[in-house]
Amino acid sequence: MKITVIFFISLFSLLLINSCQSSDNNDYFYNLNNYVSAEYTNYNLTNIRTQYNKELAKYKKTGxxxxxxxxxxxxxxxxxxxDTRDILNQIPLVYELLKLNNDQYEYISIACNFRLALNMEQNSPKFAMQCLNEAIKMDEKVGKKYFLPHLYHTKGRFYYNxxxxxxxxxxxxxxxxxxxIRKDDEIFIASMYNNFGLCFNKLNKQDKAIQETLKGIRILEGKKNLNKEDLLFITNMKENLSEYYLKLNDYKNAELFLNQGFEFYQNVKQYNSEFMSISKMLxxxxxxxxxxxxxxxxxxxxxxxxxxIQHVSNKIIxxxxxxxxxxxxxxxxxxxxSSKKVIHLISLYNQQKQKDLAQVSDLLNDYFIKNINQKYDYKVSIQKKNILLLFVSSLLVITILALAFINVYKKNKKEKELGEGQKLILEQDLQLHRNKIEKLHLSLNLKIETEKAFLENLRQIKKSKNIDPEETVKDLFFKINNLIQIDKKHNDIINESSLENKLFxxxxxxxxxxxxIQELKLCVYFKLNLSSKExxxxxNIKDVTARVYKTNIKSKMKLDKETDLTEFLNNLV
Structure with missing residues (x-):
């Protein structure tokens, strides 16, 4: 039984250790993400590549x-x-990562579902929302809020679209x-106010849209040591602000913020879609x-x-x-x-879109097929594990039952042997008591007969006148000595059980x-089934006194007349 208890304790400890290790590894990925994200924000792709090589080297060393x-x-x-090219490169990598992880680390599962949602947002919105909901569900369950605010943000954007x-x-x-709550970077908080502005604008509440957007700009501009990403987002918010002013026909403020954005991109020589949007609005x-x-x-x-200007969509603008x-x-x-150029570029853009859509569709189909196979393999694997678990459980139950049966058998056998030994001892003890009582009865009978003879001799002495005094005294002395020896014998018998009688x-x-005390002492005699005369x-009391004592004792014990006192006292022992 001890082995079984140790087995369960060891199993519980192992599960606890695995759970702790899983949590530690989730935090490992979380901290790694923070480092790489910071490097990406500062466009340090070389450092990202270096860290990638380090992680790969760790795997080769430790496995x-x-x-x-x-x-x-x-x-x-x-x-x-x-860029679409990068998105298409990411998708197979994300699927590979999901398959490798196989839901072992929650952080990786959440991150991959989040990345799939972002990549599929344009081409498959429903599938993207499905991935996003799965990521939210897992992150809320874990409770660490690894990506949770970003996931809420993305779901809000999906609904906005x-x-x-x-x-x-x-x-x-x-x-x-x-x-x-997480005290995240100001850029994330500012982006939410920018999103409120976007929603109010769509609801034709431009005044509220301007108010919320200005709040976001002030929050981010109040940050110390603005990085390039912060400056880009401030410019983006100012572009949105200019659109709201345009709807209110406030051309002065609209031009002010558009020019600030145009100059920013001009200075950094970044001619992307945001720059082209500002140019068209200007x-x-x-x-x-x-x-x-x-x-x-x-x-x-x-x-x-x-x-x-490289991107086709930007050239079209x-x-x-x-x-x-x-x-x-x-x-x-x-x-x-220019018209011909626009038509040609739109044609190229549509062709590329169709090609990209076909690639994405192929990737999705391949993923779904692999996912179905993986689920089937997983079900088979689970069934095998369940069968193995059932077998091990059955074996464990049989082992426990066998051990329990053996223990019960040994215990019963030992109790039986002990019971037989105790029974033998009790029988011997009972026989010993019977012998003592029999000797006591014989001794008392002998004493009675001797006393009768002694009294008879005294009567004869009294009646007879021709008796030799010396012979008479000698005979009386012999009988008295016999009486003394008889008393000594029954005293020895009683003393042999003195400790037992004391306990009783x-x-x-x-x-x-x-x-x-006298009644307790007499109970010892009653237990031995001695008569009142004995x-x-x-x-040295009268036999009638012994009978009175017996009646009083039964009364104090609240026994009825029919109850045998000797039997009661022996059962009590």
Whole structure:
């Protein structure tokens, strides 16, 4: 039985250790993510690559699965871009990471589902929401809030894209509350106020939209040591702010914030989609306010950087601006050329989109097929484990039952042997008592007969006149000596049981404290089944007195007349 207890204690300890190790490894991935994210924010891809090599080297040295997972996780950051090429490179890597992890570490499962949700947002919104909900469910269950505010933020954005602005606001608020609890970077808190502004704008509440966006700008500008990411996001919020002012026909403030954004991207020489969006808004504003000089300067600048604009969608915006400009100045040749360029670029863009969509579709189909196979393999594996567990459990139960049976058998056998030994001892003890009582009876009978003879001799002496005195005295002395020897014998018999009698009297006194010492002593004789006459001889009392004592004792013990006192006293022992 001890072995069984030790087995269960060891099993519990092992599960506890595994649970603690899992938690520690989750924190390991969390801290690693914080380091790599900070390096990515500062565009230190070299440091990210170095850390990737370190994790890979740890795996090769130790063979620990944790490090192959960490190296694959860092590899994701090397493709961390919104470009379609990078997204397509990420998806197989995310699936591979999910398969390797197999739900062992919650952090990896949450991160991979989150990354899939982001990658599939445009091409498969329903699947993206499914992955996002799975990530939220796991992160809420773990309780560490590894990605939870970002997950709420993303779900709010999904609802925003679906034009469900009230639901979007709910999740933006949940994200904001969690960011504040975690005391996250100001950029995350500022982004929630920016999102509130976006929702209010869609609800045609531009005043509230401006108020919330300005709050976000003030929070982020109040941060010490702004990095490039902070500055980019401030510029993005100012771009949104300019759109709200435009809707209110406040061209002055709209132009102010658009120019700040334009100058920022111009200084950092980053001609991305945000820059092209600002350029188009400025072009339209200059048209509406008839600022032709500024508009011409803008067009000239855009023509100068045409070769530096790489992405097809950004080039489409560029040539749409040029097309509108040439149309306004009646330069039909350039307007036709720009139109053809726009049509060609849109065609290229659609082709690339279809190609990317087909690749994403293939990846999804491949994933679903693999996922189905994996689930089937998992079910088979679970069934095997359950069968093995059932077998081990059955074996354990049989072993426990066998041990219990053996223990019970040994215990019963020992008790039986002990019982037989005790029975034999009791029988011997009982026989010994019977012998003592028999000797006592014989001794008392002999004493009675001797006393009768002694009394008879005295009577004869009294009647007879011709008796030799010396012979008579000698004969009387002989009989008295016999009486003394008889008393000595029955005293020896009684003394042999003196300790036993003492214990019996103590027990009887405890049970019946009302009994006197003399009554307790007489109970010893009654237990030995001595008659009143025999007791009177032993105690030098009249036999009628012994009978009175017996009646009083039964009365104090509350025994009825029919109850045999000797039997009662022996059963009491």
């Amino acid at each position: 620990d699965k944790k490090y192959i997972l960490s190296s694959k996780y860092i590899e994701l950051f090397l493709y961390y871009n919104t 679906e034009k469900n602005y009230s639901e979007a606001m709910i999740y933006f608020k949940k994200a904001l509350e969690t960011y504040k 072009f339209n504003l200059y048209n509406s306010t008839h600022q032709n000089v500024k508009k011409n300067n803008l067009v000239s600048f855009l023509l100068g950087i045409e070769s530096k 560029l040539y749409e601006i040029l097309q509108d400009h040439y149309l306004e100045i009646n330069d039909h040749d350039k307007e036709k050329m 009297m103590e027990k009887l006194s405890h049970r019946f404290p009302i009994l006197t 007791i009177s001889l032993l105690e």
